[in-house]
Amino acid sequence: MRVLAAMSGGVDSAVAAALAVEAGHDVVGVHMALSRNRDQFRTGSRGCCSIEDAGDARRAADVLGIPYYVWDLSERFEETVVADFLAEYEAGRTPNPCVRCNEHIKFEALLDKATALGFDAVATGHYARVVTHEAPDGTVARELHRSPNAEKDQSYVLAVMGPDRLARAMFPLGGFASKAEVRAEAERRGLSVSAKPDSYDICFVADGDTRGFLRDRLGSRPGEVVDTAGNVVGEHDGAYAYTVGQRKGLGLGRPAEDGRARYVVDVQTSSNTVVVGPAELLSVDRVAAEKAVWFEAPPLGTVEPGWLDDVEVQVRAHGTPVPARARAATAADGTPAIDVELTGRPLRGVAAGQSLVVYRGTHVLGQGTVARAWRD
Amino acid sequence: MTTPEAPAGAYLDHAATTPMSRAALEAYLAEAGRTGNASSLHSTGRAARRAVEESRESVAASLGARPSEVIFTAGGTEADNLAIKGIFWGRRRQDPRRTRVLVSAVEHHAVLDPAFWLAGHAGAEIVLLPVDGAGRLDLAALRAELVEHADEVALVSVMWANNEVGTLQPVRDVVRLAHQHGVPVHTDAVQAVGQVEVDFAASGVDAMTVTAHKLGGPIGVGALLARRDLPLEAVLHGGGQERGVRSGTLDVPAIRSFAVALAETVAARPERAPHLAALRDALVAGVRAADPQAVLRGPEPAEGDGLPGGAPARLPGNAHFTFPGAEGDSLLYLLDSAGVQASTGSACQAGVPQPSHVLLAMGVPELEARGALRFSLGATSTTGDVERLVAALPQVVERARAAGLVSGLVGAGGAA
Numbered sequence: 001m002r003v004l005a006a007m008s009g010g011v012d013s014a015v016a017a018a019l020a021v022e023a024g025h026d027v028v029g030v031h032m033a034l035s036r037n038r039d040q041f042r043t044g045s046r047g048c049c050s051i052e053d054a055g056d057a058r059r060a061a062d063v064l065g066i067p068y069y070v071w072d073l074s075e076r077f078e079e080t081v082v083a084d085f086l087a088e089y090e091a092g093r094t095p096n097p098c099v100r101c102n103e104h105i106k107f108e109a110l111l112d113k114a115t116a117l118g119f120d121a122v123a124t125g126h127y128a129r130v131v132t133h134e135a136p137d138g139t140v141a142r143e144l145h146r147s148p149n150a151e152k153d154q155s156y157v158l159a160v161m162g163p164d165r166l167a168r169a170m171f172p173l174g175g176f177a178s179k180a181e182v183r184a185e186a187e188r189r190g191l192s193v194s195a196k197p198d199s200y201d202i203c204f205v206a207d208g209d210t211r212g213f214l215r216d217r218l219g220s221r222p223g224e225v226v227d228t229a230g231n232v233v234g235e236h237d238g239a240y241a242y243t244v245g246q247r248k249g250l251g252l253g254r255p256a257e258d259g260r261a262r263y264v265v266d267v268q269t270s271s272n273t274v275v276v277g278p279a280e281l282l283s284v285d286r287v288a289a290e291k292a293v294w295f296e297a298p299p300l301g302t303v304e305p306g307w308l309d310d311v312e313v314q315v316r317a318h319g320t321p322v323p324a325r326a327r328a329a330t331a332a333d334g335t336p337a338i339d340v341e342l343t344g345r346p347l348r349g350v351a352a353g354q355s356l357v358v359y360r361g362t363h364v365l366g367q368g369t370v371a372r373a374w375r376d
Numbered sequence: 377m378t379t380p381e382a383p384a385g386a387y388l389d390h391a392a393t394t395p396m397s398r399a400a401l402e403a404y405l406a407e408a409g410r411t412g413n414a415s416s417l418h419s420t421g422r423a424a425r426r427a428v429e430e431s432r433e434s435v436a437a438s439l440g441a442r443p444s445e446v447i448f449t450a451g452g453t454e455a456d457n458l459a460i461k462g463i464f465w466g467r468r469r470q471d472p473r474r475t476r477v478l479v480s481a482v483e484h485h486a487v488l489d490p491a492f493w494l495a496g497h498a499g500a501e502i503v504l505l506p507v508d509g510a511g512r513l514d515l516a517a518l519r520a521e522l523v524e525h526a527d528e529v530a531l532v533s534v535m536w537a538n539n540e541v542g543t544l545q546p547v548r549d550v551v552r553l554a555h556q557h558g559v560p561v562h563t564d565a566v567q568a569v570g571q572v573e574v575d576f577a578a579s580g581v582d583a584m585t586v587t588a589h590k591l592g593g594p595i596g597v598g599a600l601l602a603r604r605d606l607p608l609e610a611v612l613h614g615g616g617q618e619r620g621v622r623s624g625t626l627d628v629p630a631i632r633s634f635a636v637a638l639a640e641t642v643a644a645r646p647e648r649a650p651h652l653a654a655l656r657d658a659l660v661a662g663v664r665a666a667d668p669q670a671v672l673r674g675p676e677p678a679e680g681d682g683l684p685g686g687a688p689a690r691l692p693g694n695a696h697f698t699f700p701g702a703e704g705d706s707l708l709y710l711l712d713s714a715g716v717q718a719s720t721g722s723a724c725q726a727g728v729p730q731p732s733h734v735l736l737a738m739g740v741p742e743l744e745a746r747g748a749l750r751f752s753l754g755a756t757s758t759t760g761d762v763e764r765l766v767a768a769l770p771q772v773v774e775r776a777r778a779a780g781l782v783s784g785l786v787g788a789g790g791a792a
Contacts, residue, residue: 028709069709116779117706
C-alpha cells in the first residue's frame with residue numbers, strides 16, 4: 001500500500017512510520033505545519049508544532065529512508081480547530097481541540113489530500129487498535145478498539161473519525177502495551193527522538209495558559225461570580241474562561257458559608273455570569289450528545305428496544321468509563337444524536353462541548369459531543 | 377572514485393545545485409590531500425598560498441576581473457551579505473546621509489534579508505524596486521528613486537538573473553543610471569555565470585556575487601568581486617585573510633576546485649548555452665502540450681537565449697510554470713515519485729512552502745503562486761530528462777488538482 005505517515009516530530013509517529021515501512025508499505029512522511037507564524041508554537045517540546053519538531057520529523061524520515069514533506073495546513077487548523085476552540089469557550093462550553101484536530105485536520109484535510117494524491121492510508125502514532133473481522137462474504141469490517149496501553153489509549157480522541165475514515169487509517173502502535181516499548185523500538189532503529197519527552201497540553205496554547213490565550217483572543221469581559229441563590233461571591237475576567245466542574249482558580253475571596261468547597265456548576269455566557277455551588281450539583285446520570293457518529297448502523301440492544309444496555313461511556317480523555325445504556329437519537333435539527341443513561345455511579349462535572357464516546361469493552365461504538373447533562 | 381555521481385532519475389533542479397565536474401572534483405581531492413594554511417610563511421604555507429593565488433587569477437580571468445578584485449567567501453550567501461552590509465556601512469561612513477538601500481523586489485533572500493536586517497538594526501531604509509509581469513526591473517522606478525534621493529542612497533543591488541523565473545535583468549542600464557548619481561551597484565550573478573556571458577569589468581558593476589556549486593564546483597565556496605575603490609567594511613572579522621574584509625583560513629581545495637569549474641564552465645558556455653536553450657524550449661513546448669492550462673512565468677523564451685551576440689530574455693536553462701488549481705508541494709511529491717526532481721523555486725521556512733515573493737512581485741495572485749514549479753537544466757541534462765517529465769506530467773497535474781480541490785485551493789481556474 002501507499003501509506004502517508006503523519007510525522008509530528010515525536011517518538012510515537014516516528015516509530016509508527018518505521019513500522020509501516022517494515023510492513024512493506026511504500027511510505028512517505030508528512031509533517032503538518034499548523035502555524036504560519038514560525039515562533040508561535042515554539043516552546044521546546046511542549047507542543048507538537050514547533051520548528052524543532054519539524055526538524056526532528058525530517059531527521060526521522062531520513063533515518064527511515066523515506067521521502068519527507070511539510071504540508072501547510074495552518075489555515076485549515078485556524079479555521080477549524082482554533083476557531084472552534086474559541087467559539088465553544090465563548091458559548092460557555094468546554095471543547096476538546098485534539099478531537100477537533102483529528103476530525104478536521106488529521107482525518108479530513110490530511111486524509112483527503114492524501115487520498116487525492118493516490119495514497120491508500122494515513123498512518124499515525126496514535127495508541128489505538130484496529131480490529132478486522134472478515135465476514136463470510138469476504139467483506140472486511142474494521143473496528144476501532146482501545147489500546148492495550150490503558151495509560152496512553154487514544155481511542156477516545158479518535159472516535160470522532162467514524163467508520164469511513166477508519167477504513168483509511170493505520171495505527172501501527174496499536175499493539176504496544178507501553179510507551180517504554182515504543183521508545184525501545186525507536187532506539188533500536190537509531191531514531192534520535194527515542195528519548196524525547198511526551199507532549200502535553202494544547203499545542204497552540206504554547207505556554208499552557210489556556211485562560212490567558214482566551215483573554216488574548218476574546219478580550220477581557222469582567223463579570224460576576226454568583227452562588228446558586230444569586231448572591232455575588234466574586235468577580236471574573238470573562239465567563240468563557242470557566243468550565244463546569246472547575247474548582248481551582250476561582251479566586252473567591254470568602255469561603256462559602258457552610259465552609260464546603262465550591263465548584264463551577266454553570267457558565268451563563270449570555271449574562272456573562274459564572275455560577276458556583278457544592279459538588280453534589282455536578283452529579284449527573286443523564287447525558288444528551290449531538291453530532292453523533294456510529295461505527296456501524298446504530299446498534300440495537302436486547303433488553304429494551306432501541307437501547308444498547310451493556311455499554312460504558314467516557315467523557316474525558318483520560319476519564320474512567322462508567323456503565324451506561326445508550327441509544328441512537330435524533331437532535332431537534334434532524335442530525336444524529338445519542339441519549340445516555342448511566343446505570344452505575346453518576347458522573348461529576350460533565351460540561352457541554354466535551355466529547356462522549358460509547359464503548360463496549362474495548363470496542364468503540366460511537367461518539368458525540370455533549371449537548372447537556374443532568375440529574376434525573 | 378573521482379567520477380561525480382549523477383543524480384538518479386530526471387534531475388531538473390540544477391539551479392539548486394548541479395553536479396561537480398570531474399576536473400573540479402579531481403582538483404578538490406588533490407588539494408584536500410595536501411597540508412597548508414595559505415597564511416603561513418613557511419614552505420608548506422607558501423605552496424597553499426600559491427594554489428590560492430593561481431585560483432584567484434583564474435577566477436578573475438574567467439569573469440573579466442582583476443585578481444585583486446576577487447574576495448573568496450564561503451559561498452553566495454556570504455558574498456551577498458558582505459556586499460549589502462559591507463557597502464552600506466562603507467558608504468554610510470563616508471557620508472552618514474546614505475541610508476537608502478535600493479534592491480529589486482525579486483532578489484534572493486541572501487540579498488533581501490541582510491537589507492531588511494540593516495533596516496531593523498542599522499537605520500537603513502529599504503526601497504523595493506518593482507518589476508514587470510515578466511520579473512524585469514522597472515528602470516523608470518529606479519531612475520525616479522535616484523533622481524529624488526541620490527544623496528541618500530548607499531547602494532543599488534539588482535541580480536543578474538533571477539533564480540526562480542530566470543529573468544535576466546538590465547544590469548548595464550542599472551549601472552548607467554546609478555553611476556550618473558555616483559551610486560555603486562552590486563549584482564548577484566550566482567545563477568547567471570555559465571549560462572550567459574558575465575564580464576565583471578564590462579558590466580560596470582562595483583560588486584558581484586558568484587558561487588561555485590551552481591557551475592560545477594563544490595558547495596561552500598564562492599566569491600565577491602569588488603572594485604578596489606569600493607568602500608567595503610568587513611562582515612566576518614578575524615585574521616583579515618581576504619583584503620582585510622573577509623576573515624577565515626582559506627579553503628584551498630574548495631577555492632582551487634571553484635577556479636577549475638569556473639574556467640571549464642565559461643569555456644563551455646558558447647556551446648552549452650544554445651544546447652540548454654534548445655532543451656528548455658522542448659521542455660516548455662512539452663509542458664504546454666501536457667497541460668494547456670500551465671502558465672509560463674518569466675519572459676517568453678527568445679531567439680537570443682543562449683546564442684552568441686543574442687540579447688537573451690531569460691536563462692537558457694530555466695523554465696518556470698504555475699499550474700492553476702494545483703499546489704506546488706503536491707506536484708513536487710508526485711513528480712518525485714515518478715522519478716522527476718524539480719523545485720517549487722521559492723524559499724522554504726522549515727520546509728513550509730511560502731508563496732514566492734518573486735511571483736507576488738510579478739503580480740501573480742497568491743493562489744496561483746502556490747502552484748509553481750521550476751525546472752532548471754544543466755551540463756548533465758538530456759532530452760531523456762525532458763521526455764520523462766513530459767510523460768509524467770498529465771497524471772501528476774490531474775492528481776495534484778484533485779488534491780488542490782480537497783485542500784480548498786479553488787478559484788485558480790484549473791480545478792473546476
